[in-house]
Amino acid sequence: MRAVVIAAQGGPEVLEYAEHPDPVAGPGQVVVDVAASGVNYVDIYHRSGVYPVHLPSPIGSEGAGTVAAVGPGVTEFAPGDAVGWVNVLGSYAEKAVVPADRLVPIPGGVPADLAAAALLQGMTAHYLVRSTHEVKEGDRVLVHAGAGGMGLLLVQLSKMFGATVHTTVSTAEKAKLARAAGADEVHSYEDFAQALKDSVDVVYDGVGATTFHGGLAALRPRGLMALYGAASGPVPPQDVQILNQSGSLFLTRPSLVHYVADRDEMLWRAREIFGWIAGGQLRIDVSHRYPLAEARQAHEDLAARRTTGKLLLIP
Known part of the structure; x- marks a missing residue:
């Protein structure tokens, strides 16, 4: 598979797009065929060193796609299921390994690209207006x-x-x-x-x-x-x-990780966000879609504030 990794932290030039072995699902894990990966400021923090990571490191912490395989002990998901995730490194790839307890189901009526665009920012917006300060x-x-x-x-x-x-x-x-x-x-x-x-x-x-x-x-x-x-x-x-x-x-x-640490809370936030999208109450503005190979350009555009709305990488 093709994926983006970093061997050092620094500018966009450290993003390396290359061939890597296909991942295998271990106990409690799921392999997902990635349909789209969200590009977020947290990715820039991981890349630049604002947030330390163990090197070499995969990058990208939001994605959506279809379950390709499940590891031992996984009963909640099966191959073919539409799923999404946040706060798990490795979404800048054609395939990603995600712990099953960090996946959320994507309901019918919400395309995978919109799910990838909505999860990290959508659940962040959700906790800010529903929990940090209940508007x-x-x-x-x-x-x-x-x-x-x-x-x-x-x-x-x-x-x-x-x-x-x-x-x-x-x-x-x-x-x-x-x-x-x-x-x-x-x-x-x-x-x-x-x-x-x-x-x-x-x-x-x-x-x-x-x-x-x-x-x-x-x-x-x-x-x-x-x-x-x-x-x-x-x-x-x-x-x-x-x-x-x-x-x-x-x-x-605040940080999203502390507002979705409990699985029930994470599922509640994702369920409401997806429900509002499916019901037409919440519009997701995807302004740019980049091929996975152009991750550097996506980071440069986001950091320079040349874009509006959401940026996606498409494998």
Whole structure:
């Protein structure tokens, strides 16, 4: 099979597309013929060294496809089943080995490419609006990068649960996309903090360093910032007294792994996301599909913010 691996951490040039032996399912494992793999910022963190990995390492942590073989002890899945997964390295490949307890079934009516596009970002958006801060009718929400894959999902789900949604974007084209997803107000990165000063209930920030202090300024007293990513770089160490000075604010740095550690919780999140997709309530915007051999280009485009929506690699 063909797969992308890294022998060292660094820039996009460390992504090596080459022939590798076909994987074999061990006890409790499943081999999946990969139909599509999602490209995410976490992949860049694994590649660059922000998140350490054991080298040499497979890469890609989100995918969907069809079960090709099951290992000893696997009873929940059988060859031919449509499945997806997140937080398991190795999806940048024609075949992937995934622990059976980390797979989720894909229902009929949800194509494999949409499932691959929806799982990591969809379940992240789900935990942010359903668990980290349960969005409710009347909330005022600020979503940074509202035209990106995560931003578009957060805008849609926040509107679904009754919030007034503000978002930030960098271009007029991206503003149109955010409004089409349901955003009530679209702001530039330069003016959002002043325009929203002391007014929003929750900030969903996947941008990081360049938006952090502005997000705190936009929060009402006792508001919550969910800092779930760092597309512009990590937030430097802060004096926690800033939370008091800004209005007894709450700050959390959540991660999907802790919100899907329990299998029942993972299945609940995936089931709701797939249900909303199948029912037409949630639209997944796949803006770019790259051949697996072009993983480097996908990483370059994502890091340079040349794209909107979701990026996929197709074996």
